């Protein structure tokens with residue numbers, strides 16, 4: 001049994017059909033965790049969809065209404081880059097509920113993992129780049145509203161810049177944002193995060209970790225957050241179709257492990273989300289996401305103290 005909870009819902013699938021985003025990955029990760037004996041049914045929590053009140057702490061009434069009623073304009077669908085469907089809307093509401101639940105679990109157990117989420121390109125009033133609802137921002141606002149946390153940090157390791165996150169929290173002194181990404185990649189417009197680590201094309205494991213870990217170390221020391229939300233993209237992988245960095249699977253696991261260790265040493269709870277992953281072989285994407293769970297398990301077992309926020 002894992003020392004923390006995994007959050008999963010069978011309707012996480014974004015219903016995209018043939019698409020570069022392998023939306024069946026959510027189910028495949030769930031099945032693989034069980035198949036390999038990493039987790040049992042008892043390790044899973046099933047989320048409710050986020051409430052409209054939760055969504056509206058981040059998003060505009062207008063955007064929420066358009067998503068719910070299927071009244072996006074053609075240009076809004078184009079910007080979203082995924083086909084609109086009722087199932088997509090249901091999935092992103094569940095993803096936001098799942099990231100809330102992972103955050104609540106992290107506060108209680110030290111770690112919590114949503115097997116979806118990390119939709120970091122969503123803005124308050126529109127969606128972009130496969131992201132309709134910014135689940136991490138919704139979760140941060142919800143935990144703050146409930147008094148569970150005051151200060152949060154977002155560590156975003158997806159190969160693409162976390163533009164939605166940066167825009168949402170730009171003037172918020174209670175949320176610190178770090179994005180490490182390939183500079184010459186989507187999105188073209190990158191509003192400033194608290195720290196942006198712009199990596200050159202084909203940066204490898206050593207170069208990447210040599211930049212990321214000291215930045216996380218310093219930010220945690222200086223900002224002293226009550227929770228860390230991890231956007232654990234699988235797309236810095238060397239064989240990713242939408243990425244141009246050269247990390248290996250072992251390097252990506254090191255990345256996860258070292259970020260989690262930095263948090264755990266300081267008793268900062270960690271909530272993880274998946275974000276992107278477009279490896280030529282979908283099994284590589286699945287493996288990289290599974291390794292994030294294994295890294296969390298290893299760190300939780302190496303540093304067995306409960307979080308400072310827990311009982």
Ligand SMILES: [Zn+2]
Pocket residue numbers: 158159160233235275276277
């Ligand atoms: Zn990405």
